[in-house]
Amino acid sequence: MSVSSLTNFKHVSYLWDEQKAAALAGDEVALLIYRSNLLGADLRLTNYGGGNTSCKVMARDPLTGKQTEVMWVKGSGGDLGTLKRSGLAALYVDRLHSLENIYRGIEHEDEMVELFNHCIFDLSSKAPSIDTPLHGFLPFKHIDHLHPDAAIAIAAAKDGKRITQELFGGTIGWVPWQRPGFDLGLQLRQCLQDNPGIRGIMLGSHGLFTWGDTAYESYINTLEVIERCAAYLEEHYGKKGPVFGGARISAPDAEVRKKQAAALAPVLRGLCSGHTRMVGHFTDDPRVLEFINSKDLDRLAPLGTSCPDHFLRTKISPLVLPLDPQASLEDVAAVKQQLEPLFAAYRAMYTDYYSTCRHPNSPALRDPNPVVILYPGIGMFTFSKDKQTARVAAEFYTNAINVMKGAEAISEYTALPRQEAFDIEYWLLEEAKLQRMPKPKALSGRIALITGSAGGIGKAIAKRFADEGACVIINDNDAGRLQSAKEEFTKQYGADVFTTAVLDVTKATDIHAAYEVASLAFGGVDMVVNCAGLSISKPLEAHTEKDWDLLYDVLVKGQFLVTQQGVEVMRKQDLGGDVINIVSKNALMSGPNNAGYGSAKAAQLHLSRLNAAELGKDGIRVNVINPDAVIADSKIWEGDWAAGRAKAYGITVEELPGYYAKRTLLNQVILPEDIASACFAVTGGLLGKSTGNVINVDGGVAAAFVR
Structure with missing residues (x-):
């Protein structure tokens, strides 16, 4: 050499x-x-x-x-x-x-x-x-x-x-x-x-x-x-004519592609999740766009892939959506009515492929839903049991596109015969490998948006959910704090477990953007945890109108807006879901210097009950976690709140943790991880038939008992 x-x-x-x-x-x-x-x-x-x-x-x-x-x-x-x-x-x-x-x-x-x-x-x-x-x-x-x-x-x-x-x-x-x-x-x-x-x-x-x-x-x-x-x-390239026969359609600009993909992803995720709850991935890579916008798409896509590594990850062939790139997706019922027959036809095709090619000792039919979904003009969606597998499926199908492009340039692309493909996909040795894989965790395939999750209780919840297999959208209104959390999560979990969004819960535009991030990154959302908050402790006469509006905007309006838009995504998926509201024992217990905060917490609590009553028909459960005195890593305690509460109780700020612990029945200090455990208890499967509940995680404060 x-x-x-x-x-x-x-x-x-x-x-x-x-x-x-x-x-x-x-x-x-x-x-x-x-x-x-x-x-x-x-x-x-x-x-x-x-x-x-x-x-x-x-x-x-x-x-x-x-x-x-x-x-x-x-x-x-x-x-x-x-x-x-x-x-x-x-x-x-x-x-x-x-x-x-x-x-x-x-x-x-x-x-x-x-x-x-x-x-x-x-x-x-x-x-x-x-x-x-x-x-x-x-x-x-x-x-x-x-x-x-x-x-x-x-x-x-x-x-x-x-x-x-x-x-x-x-x-x-x-x-x-x-x-x-x-x-x-x-x-x-x-x-x-x-x-x-x-x-x-x-x-x-x-x-x-x-x-x-x-x-x-x-x-x-x-x-x-x-x-x-x-x-x-x-x-x-180009000697035989335009690549893939030339363009049949042109792609809208990137912003339109992003909006269309975010709007459609939850619908596709729901349609793909009849067998196993899926996590999604989206890409509008130029190589993908060149293929899906081409005249040869309808000829080449049904052929499937050639390399065994490709179709083991992507299934025998993709599903191509006959949607206009500029189609309105606002009428979700109409979109589903158009797409459901396509998915049914794909499942029938895959089942027929299995029935035609199976051997007496072949493993049972696997999930017949598509892995790769192509939306001409917009991009490629892939769905699988977790984010990494979905992302890798997209990479493999992009490789398959490269292979088709090269083969067509020099000759004619040929895919593996269906029987050969089946014998790889349903190989007993491949099945044995699948059976050796670790069993799914309790929250595998679930996607969670936790407001205020760059620190304190919110970050603890996000970590617990990630530990249990969920994908999480980390967000905060503090960009610096969010960046620190991003670095921490990247080191601990890697890029496939989470994504981030700057989110001020008082701004509907921020909330909408955060759910778009969730839909593009993972395909939608299953769990919404309203955790963002702040506290103001002042005597009645010292409370200003600005204080009052800020408390109600963040705690009540924020919870309402985040839940409202989260439910919209969940309904597109039609997979049910969870809303957990982190409220406070102050929603039930009266105390001095607490008119604004305590009444806003009470509003949060009752809004939770109202939402639970309304959303049950959608399979969406709404439950409340009532913490108290969670001091560790909390922005609430960085401001005047701690001084205000200490003054109200006639003690110093340094004495607050011990004071809060001693007033509980269990004499315990409450940590962010305790709240995270309660959230997992609600979502982990054992309480799947419970909604409208209040779980106290306050060490036991009798005055705050619900009954």
């Missing part, structure tokens, strides 16, 4: 750092992990969770003391970009090869996976994947198996074998499509024997194998092959 070639990459990223690699010299497994992480960092090379890499090294056999060849390979599941040593499987190469002696043929592929366990060298290995023999039967020290869009575009082209031969002058072999497994490993070995000296193998409709004697040589070989594929596609 010439050093000068390293500066010529245009379509892939050269990320190798000689100093970092030098620090790993002598440890081939560490270099394998380093190379894998670099390859996984570039989505043009492989998808999230896709592909696998390996290296073969000599090691001391702990039983014989003799040197033996060991293959380290990415284990089942995992992601190249984040791969660690714990994600690798290590196997004796000679034992893996000896399995050929007992291999009973392609009809018995699945039984070989269990036998891989008899080849394990490192007892702490990750479970070996189905691709293990594909690496094991190739003799090279370092091997990369990736799913780059540019290579799959050639592999999925009608005459991909001819193009591969001509493009690489015979230096890249070709193995036609076959499901991964032991037999495919034998075919790779045969391809190499028939074509000595090749630098890689293209797998029809699937991906690419490349290799080298060292980690660096394998890395460079992989980049160069993919670069050449991508450059070839670029040369051919």
Whole structure:
């Protein structure tokens, strides 16, 4: 490999750092992990969770003391970009090869996976994947198996074998499509024997194998092959005519796309959630828009994807919406009436696909709803059990679009036959992998907007909901405080669990924007927690009209407006929902210097009852949590409130926590986490038939008992 070639990459990223690699010299497994992480960092090379890499090294056999060849390979599941040593499987190469002696043929592929366990060298290995023999039967020290869009575009082209031969002058072999497994490993070995000296193998409709004697040589070989594929596609774009046949419609501007998507997402989420409550993702990436706005959309979309990694994430094909990009979506009933038959037809198509292709021992029919929904002119929605899976599905379908674009530019795109696709999707080994996944948490698939959640009680609730599997919209009227919370949540949970919005609950425009954020990020909202608040403690004669208006605007009007717009989203989804209002024991207990705050809290409490009575028909439950004296991390205690309450009780501010605890029946200090636990108790499933309730979390204040 010439050093000068390293500066010529245009379509892939050269990320190798000689100093970092030098620090790993002598440890081939560490270099394998380093190379894998670099390859996984570039989505043009492989998808999230896709592909696998390996290296073969000599090691001391702990039983014989003799040197033996060991293959380290990415284990089942995992992601190249984040791969660690714990994600690798290590196997004796000679034992893996000896399995050929007992291999009973392609009809018995699945039984070989269990036998891989008899080849394990490192007892702490990750479970070996189905691709293990594909690496094991190739003799090279370092091997990369990736799913780059540019290579799959050639592999999925009608005459991909001819193009591969001509493009690489015979230096890249070709193995036609076959499901991964032991037999495919034998075919790779045969391809190499028939074509000595090749630098890689293209797998029809699937991906690419490349290799080298060292980690660096394998890395460079992989980049160069993919670069050449991508450059070839670029040369051919437009030669046969406009990409995807040219534009059929034009997209509205970004702001219109955003408004349309936010308005429609909750409706789509509801229609997708009949089997499992889904979380959504939306993108109007230019590559997506080019495809969904094209003349060839109706021809290509039903074909589905080619690479197994693609359709395992996206289902066999997307649902295309016949909606005008500028269509009015205000009449939700009319929109649903138009869309419901489309979803019913998709479910019928998927059920027929299952019934036609199933085998006697196939797993049961899975959720027949679409994963990918295309809205021409607007963008792509994807729905799955959690945000990460929905986002990754969008990435995979974008990869599929890239593949279709490339294949159409150089030849004609071909998808996998339906039976082959089914045999991958409903593979018993794939089903076993699904069954091993962790069970959903109590709030998995749920989306929560908690007002005032950048600190105090609100942040504690948001964290508890996130811990229990929910997606959360963090918001506050203080941009600085919100930024700090964002950094904290990013570090603790990652970007797929939450999003943020600046929200002043007294402004209807802010509230509307926050729900748009929720709909675009996750598809809607299931839980609304009205937690934003403030306190003013003054004697009656000192209370100003401004004080009164501020208290009622934030506490009462804010709760009303946030609930009103949240219910609008919930009704679009038709999945029910929860409204929790964080009120106060002051709603029930009278005290000095508290006319404005106490009466506003009482209004909040009764508004909750009124909403509970009205929203039951929608399956929306409204409940109240009444805390008291939650001092930790609260903005209420940063102002004059603490001084006012201390003055009212004839004590110092420093004495307030102890004073509040001692006046309770349980003699307990109340923390934000205690309120969060009460909110989870209401939403976690055990109280699913309760509404209109008041739960006191105040340590026990008899004067504030509801009855």
